Structure formats: C-alpha cells, structure tokens
Amino acid sequence: MSGYDAIVVGCSAGGLAALQRMLPALDATLRTPVIVCCHTGSADVSLLVELLRRTSALPVVEARERAPIAGATVHVAPTGYHLLVEDDLHFSLSVDGKVAYSRPSIDVLFETAADAWRERLVAVLLTGANSDGANGLAAVRRAGGHAIVQDPDDAESDVMPRAGLDVAGADACLPLDAIAPHLNRLCL
Amino acid sequence: MDVEDIEIQLFVRAMQLRHGHDFSEYAPASLKRRVQQLVRTHDTGTISELNRRVLHEDGFVGSVIEGLSVPVSEMFRDPQVFRALREKVLPVLASYPQINIWQAGCAQGQEVYSLAILLEEAGLYDRSRIYATDFNDAALAAASDGIYAARDARDWSRNYLDAGGTVSFSDYYSARYDFIKLDKRLRRNVTFFNHNLVTDVVFCEAHLILCRNVLIYFNNALQDRTLGLFRDSLVRGGFLCLGTRENIDFSPAAGGFTDVDNALRIYQAGGTGARPLTR
Structure with missing residues (x-):
C-alpha cells in the first residue's frame, strides 16, 4: 500500500499547458484521487475539463459538491466557487x-485537504502568477503531508512556485517533467 | 481530536445555547474557515477567546452572525439563469393573478433587485410580491438600502445584457461618488424580513423560490429538510431555482421536484417525472 491517499494540485498562469504535460504522465493504475484547482479566466470550467480529458491518463471530471471523492479520477474545481474537502x-x-484574490483558491483546497488527509496527502504547486497556494502548502507540510513545488526556473510563470518555496519550503522541487514520475513513485 | 476542532464544537454549542442559532448542521469545512476568519477579524487569538465573548458580551452575537453568513453576490450572477427565468418561468407565472416570490437567503439583495428588474420588464411586477429573507439583520438592512460599490456596476451591466436585458442597466440606478443606489421604485413590492431556514417554517404560498448558493453551506440532512420546506411552500407547479453547481441528488425531498432546466438547477414542484434518488 502506498503512503498517500490523495494528490492536490494548484496552478494559475501557464497551468493548462503544465497540466496537459503532467496528467498524461501519471500512471493509469493510480488509485488516489487527483484534485486540481486551476485559476481560469473562463466563466465555465467545462472547457478546461474537456481539454484535460483529451490527454489525461485518468478520467477527468468537474468536482461535484456532496459527492464522495472517487479515486483514480482527476477532479477539477468549478469556476467561481471555492472547492473544499470535508x-x-x-x-x-x-x-x-x-x-x-482567487476563487477557487488553491489555499482553500490545500488547507481543507490537509485537515482531511493529514500526513497522507501530496500537494503539488505549479506555474502561476500570484502567491495563492503558498499558505495552503504550508498547511500541508504542518500536517505532515508531502509538498512538491515546480522548479521556478522551469515554470512558465515563477511567482507561484517561488512564493510556495518562500512561505512553505518543499519536500521536492522538481522540473515539470519529473513531477508525474515522482507522484507515481509516491502513490503507487 | 484536534484542539481547534473541539473549540469549534464549543463555539457551535455556545451559539446554540446562548443565542438560539444552530450551526450544527452546517458543512464543517466552510464553517471552520468562517470561524477562523472571525478570530482574525476580532483579533481574539483563539476560538476559545471568541467563545468567551460570544457567551459574555451583549451585542457581540450580531457581528458573529454577520461573519458567519458572509454574503457575497452580484446582480444577474450566472446571466443564463436569469435569461431562463425570463424565457421559461415568467411566462408561466404570468397566468397567476397574484405572484408570490420568495428569495430565501437574500444576503445584500443583489438578486432581489435583479428579479425586480426582470419582473418589471416582463410587465408583471405590479402584481408581484417578493419576500426577501435572510437570518443576517445587517445584510437585510444593506439589502433594503440597495447601495453598492460603483466598481461592480460595469460587470453587472454586462451580466444584465447577457441575461437578456432590454434597456440599459444604468437606467435602474443613480451614481454618487463611488456608489450606485438602485431606483427605490424597484423595492416597492419587496418585503425584507428575518427568516432562518434552519429553524423557521413556511410563511407563504410561493410561485417561485430562489435560493442560490445557500444550501451549499448545509450538510445533507439540513439541505434535505430545507428542500422539504421549499416543497411545502410552493404551489403545485411552482418553481425552485438553486445555484448552478448545487447537487440535490442525495436529498429524498428532491423527489418532490421535476427538472425544468437541470443544468441551470431550475425545478418545478410536483409533476409526473419525479427525480430519482441516485446512489
């Protein structure tokens, strides 16, 4: 059995392209849920879901309120709402x-996920142009979870990963292409 | 158990026993965030110190209620919903001589005025009555004033047009300094009053109930009871409009409704094709 029960992912500017590279490289036999908060400019998250679905190794759905969090699935936060884990x-x-300055906010997802999964959570902070996610990453580490930050020099926009490293530090700081293999090792 | 989780349970008990406000069936994660926010707002350091003030300071509970209902909305939020109300719901309501609408959880009133504009433009407002309720008195007072930040007006103007508005949104307000004040004629058939969905009962026979993004803060049991309250308040064939991301599939009471537009969460009370309960 793996030591982790869930993966949360946060990204903003450049996030779509980063997710399109990372999600296909996840192992298709992964049983953990993957929960994504990506700031998008569009009014409806269904386009993002559709774009990710085309290449992802795992099924991609919009996260539904009240629904149990299914494993082996990528859940994407809807636009305009904070997504919380009970x-x-x-x-x-x-x-x-x-x-x-964000809704959905990565901090809100990471902090509530850290409360729910404690040390059995992996959090990934990718490219982005603001500092959302940094406090959430700190909460994940306080709870004993595993924090991965994309190497800022490798990120399309380095503000978010730099803020994450400054505020929370990380258990692993990796270029984008090394993150999915790292997740596969941690969670399989 | 986490110390903070214990403190939150004590907070919920204090609010219940001391002030009669029951938050025990709220969805825990967002309640916890709001209580943490109250600690920051009132600079109490801990939830226990917040609890001490809840118990001992007269008048403090008002600001706690304000912090726990955090009303955030905009006019014509999700314009396609208001377009559907305009095109699918109002034509049916037009057949009633008197139209009763309940806006449940009206917060600061943005949707109340959106609705009033919709009714006005459909020529139905003079025979309509909007009951706008909330459990937060401060929000009700703000809703009744109808004053909002001017910086929001541009977005709302776009929403209004996307919702099928026929004139210019600016016809409905006057701007002063950094604020807009909505035309007070829009509230001529609105009754604002305090009503708590957790504890209070049916008070009218409604033809349309709007309750958008309120039940998302309730756990399944309280969501179900509230949907039952709505069903009992609606005339047969009356409409219910929820937030576009709400999920009523786990509620037995939702079986009393049929879909009008499932994607937009518009339902009708009664009917033949009752909703199946999933899982």
Whole structure:
C-alpha cells in the first residue's frame, strides 16, 4: 500500500499547458484521487475539463459538491466557487470572498485537504502568477503531508512556485517533467 | 481530536445555547474557515477567546452572525439563469393573478433587485410580491438600502445584457461618488424580513423560490429538510431555482421536484417525472 491517499494540485498562469504535460504522465493504475484547482479566466470550467480529458491518463471530471471523492479520477474545481474537502471525504463548495484574490483558491483546497488527509496527502504547486497556494502548502507540510513545488526556473510563470518555496519550503522541487514520475513513485 | 476542532464544537454549542442559532448542521469545512476568519477579524487569538465573548458580551452575537453568513453576490450572477427565468418561468407565472416570490437567503439583495428588474420588464411586477429573507439583520438592512460599490456596476451591466436585458442597466440606478443606489421604485413590492431556514417554517404560498448558493453551506440532512420546506411552500407547479453547481441528488425531498432546466438547477414542484434518488 502506498503512503498517500490523495494528490492536490494548484496552478494559475501557464497551468493548462503544465497540466496537459503532467496528467498524461501519471500512471493509469493510480488509485488516489487527483484534485486540481486551476485559476481560469473562463466563466465555465467545462472547457478546461474537456481539454484535460483529451490527454489525461485518468478520467477527468468537474468536482461535484456532496459527492464522495472517487479515486483514480482527476477532479477539477468549478469556476467561481471555492472547492473544499470535508473530513468525511466528500466535496463541498463555497462562494465566500476571494482568498489570495482567487476563487477557487488553491489555499482553500490545500488547507481543507490537509485537515482531511493529514500526513497522507501530496500537494503539488505549479506555474502561476500570484502567491495563492503558498499558505495552503504550508498547511500541508504542518500536517505532515508531502509538498512538491515546480522548479521556478522551469515554470512558465515563477511567482507561484517561488512564493510556495518562500512561505512553505518543499519536500521536492522538481522540473515539470519529473513531477508525474515522482507522484507515481509516491502513490503507487 | 484536534484542539481547534473541539473549540469549534464549543463555539457551535455556545451559539446554540446562548443565542438560539444552530450551526450544527452546517458543512464543517466552510464553517471552520468562517470561524477562523472571525478570530482574525476580532483579533481574539483563539476560538476559545471568541467563545468567551460570544457567551459574555451583549451585542457581540450580531457581528458573529454577520461573519458567519458572509454574503457575497452580484446582480444577474450566472446571466443564463436569469435569461431562463425570463424565457421559461415568467411566462408561466404570468397566468397567476397574484405572484408570490420568495428569495430565501437574500444576503445584500443583489438578486432581489435583479428579479425586480426582470419582473418589471416582463410587465408583471405590479402584481408581484417578493419576500426577501435572510437570518443576517445587517445584510437585510444593506439589502433594503440597495447601495453598492460603483466598481461592480460595469460587470453587472454586462451580466444584465447577457441575461437578456432590454434597456440599459444604468437606467435602474443613480451614481454618487463611488456608489450606485438602485431606483427605490424597484423595492416597492419587496418585503425584507428575518427568516432562518434552519429553524423557521413556511410563511407563504410561493410561485417561485430562489435560493442560490445557500444550501451549499448545509450538510445533507439540513439541505434535505430545507428542500422539504421549499416543497411545502410552493404551489403545485411552482418553481425552485438553486445555484448552478448545487447537487440535490442525495436529498429524498428532491423527489418532490421535476427538472425544468437541470443544468441551470431550475425545478418545478410536483409533476409526473419525479427525480430519482441516485446512489
């Protein structure tokens, strides 16, 4: 059995391209849920879901409130709502104010996921142009989870990974192409 | 158990026993974030110190309620929903001599005024009554004032047009300094009052209930009870409009509704094809 029960991923500017490279490289036999918070400019997340679905190794769906969090699936946060993980492992949504100028906010996803999974969580912070996710990554590490940050020099936009390293540090700082193999090793 | 989780349980008990506000069936993750936010807002350091003030300081509970309902909305939010109300729901409501609408959880009133504009433009407003309720008195007062930040007006203007608006959104407000004030004629048939979905009961026979992004804060049991309350409040064939990402598939009471537009979460009370309960 692997030591981890879930993977959360946060990204912003450049995130779509990064996810399109990372998700196909995940092992198709992975049993953990992968939960993605990607800031998008569009009003509806269905386009992002469709684009990721074309290349992902695992099925990609929009995260649904109240639904149990299915494993072996990529769940994407809907636009305009914070996505939260409840302790009994289903999703909930909120329209509370923006956090780090963002809704959905990576901090909100990471912090609630850290509460729910504690040390059995892996968090991945990728390219992005603001500092959302840094506090969330710190919460993941405080709970004993494993934090991965994309190497800022390798990121399309380095603000988010740099903020993550400054605020939280990381258990692994890797170029994008090394992240999926690392996740496969941790979670299989 | 985490110390903070214990403190939150004590907070919920304090609010219940001292003030009669029951948050025990709220979805825990967002409740926890709001309580943590209250600690920061009131600079109490710990939730236990917040609890001490909840128990001992008269008048403090008002600001706690304000912090726990965090009303965030915009006018004509999800314009396609208002377009569907305009095109699919209002033509049916037009057949009633008197139209009762319940806006449940109206927060600061943005949707109340959106609805009033919709009814006005459909020529139905003079025989409509909007009951706009919330459990947050401060939000109700703000809703009744109808004053909003001017910086929001541009987005709302675009929403209004996307929702099928026929004139210019600016016809409905006057701008002063950094604020807009909505035309007070829009509230001539609105009744604002305090109603708590957790504890209060049916108060009218409604033809349309709007309750968008309120039930997302409730656990399954409270969501189900509230949907039952809505079903009992609606006339047969009356409409219910929820937030576009809400999920009622786990609620037995949702079996009392049929889909009008499932993607937009618009339902009708009664009907033949009752919703199947999934899983």
